[in-house]
Amino acid sequence: MEKAFLNQARLGEFLGILRLFGELHGPTVSHDGVAAFAALGDASALRLDYGRTQIPPKKYLIPFREELLQYRDGSYQESQTNAPDMVLFGLHPCDLDGIAYLDLVFLGDRPDPCYAARRAALTLIGISCEPDDFCFCNDSLETTACDLFLTSRGEGFEVAVLSARGGSIASAAKALLTRSQSALLPTRDASCPIPPQDPQLRFSGNPLWDSFAERCVSCGACSVCCPTCYCFDVREYPGLGGGGTRLREWDNCLFVTHGEVAGANFRGTRLERLRYRFLHKYCGFSPLEGMTSCVGCGRCKKVCPVQIDLRELIETGRQPAAELP
Numbered sequence: 001m002e003k004a005f006l007n008q009a010r011l012g013e014f015l016g017i018l019r020l021f022g023e024l025h026g027p028t029v030s031h032d033g034v035a036a037f038a039a040l041g042d043a044s045a046l047r048l049d050y051g052r053t054q055i056p057p058k059k060y061l062i063p064f065r066e067e068l069l070q071y072r073d074g075s076y077q078e079s080q081t082n083a084p085d086m087v088l089f090g091l092h093p094c095d096l097d098g099i100a101y102l103d104l105v106f107l108g109d110r111p112d113p114c115y116a117a118r119r120a121a122l123t124l125i126g127i128s129c130e131p132d133d134f135c136f137c138n139d140s141l142e143t144t145a146c147d148l149f150l151t152s153r154g155e156g157f158e159v160a161v162l163s164a165r166g167g168s169i170a171s172a173a174k175a176l177l178t179r180s181q182s183a184l185l186p187t188r189d190a191s192c193p194i195p196p197q198d199p200q201l202r203f204s205g206n207p208l209w210d211s212f213a214e215r216c217v218s219c220g221a222c223s224v225c226c227p228t229c230y231c232f233d234v235r236e237y238p239g240l241g242g243g244g245t246r247l248r249e250w251d252n253c254l255f256v257t258h259g260e261v262a263g264a265n266f267r268g269t270r271l272e273r274l275r276y277r278f279l280h281k282y283c284g285f286s287p288l289e290g291m292t293s294c295v296g297c298g299r300c301k302k303v304c305p306v307q308i309d310l311r312e313l314i315e316t317g318r319q320p321a322a323e324l325p
């Protein structure tokens with residue numbers, strides 16, 4: 001693996017090179033302190049000291065609402081996905097892992113064409129971060145799930161090239177880069193942090209669920225802010241003149257409507273909905289795909305208005321069953 005060094009003083013020029021590969025987006029912070037990925041029309045808006053954005057980068061791959069097709073007179077026309085080339089700069093390893101997880105879901109056996117078009121147009125450039133009290137990702141601060149990864153070191157950044165696209169960017173920026181003597185980039189352990197033995201059994205009866213359900217207000221913020229939550233609903237809106245439009249919109253498993261089918265509700269209580277979300281994250285998808293669907297970004301704890309913290313469940317999940325509270 002190639003590695004190079006970028007001096008901090010040349011970061012502005014480096015961003016200029018990145019613009020050759022697509023519209024440049026990165027972390028910004030609003031005047032009231034909310035961090036968000038946004039277009040960097042002005043490079044001075046870039047804030048690499050951000051903790052975590054409120055909405056994760058999944059917004060670039062799964063829009064809140066998108067048109068899938070239009071129908072009329074017994075036939076339909078699929079909508080075209082608008083996917084201009086884009087460079088997303090300054091992603092932390094947990095968010096890169098979140099995108100790697102979405103890739104497993106949306107580019108698996110039956111690739112989703114809308115997602116695939118956006119993903120193919122997206123260049124990902126990661127950067128190392130400083131974990132805070134909300135983080136619980138794996139210990140390594142680097143990941144290989146991107147095209148380039150910048151590790152902050154002294155006067156600048158070590159730049160690891162992790163894909164052919166990353167190599168093209170490094171070539172275009174070679175006048176800005178010097179040689180780095182650093183060791184190889186360590187790979188991250190993406191295994192599920194929960195012990196695999198009987199996890200469903202161990203979590204389903206945990207009395208913490210009752211205390212969480214008493215406090216939860218079903219606002220759904222934890223799911224909206226989660227980089228790996230991707231539930232969606234498909235709706236059709238008929239037009240007055242015949243025909244209509246089919247849309248796909250974000251859905252939320254914390255909402256009471258999520259489990260409604262033909263007048264019945266399979267998860268009518270808050271307890272059932274909370275438990276469903278957690279069991280899906282740790283005990284549903286993870287054992288099947290070998291990658292946990294919680295990347296430890298800490299957003300759900302940070303946004304929860306009643307301070308529900310899934311780490312409490314993870315800790316009890318590590319205890320032998322006989323020691324559960």
Ligand code: SF4
Pocket residue numbers: 222225226227228229281293294295296297298299300301310
């Ligand atoms: S469950 Fe919470 S900590 Fe885990 S990825 Fe989602 S928002 Fe981040």
Ligand code: SF4
Pocket residue numbers: 215216217218219220221222223254300303304305306307308
């Ligand atoms: S953010 Fe907190 S209160 Fe809101 S749905 Fe999630 S767990 Fe419940």
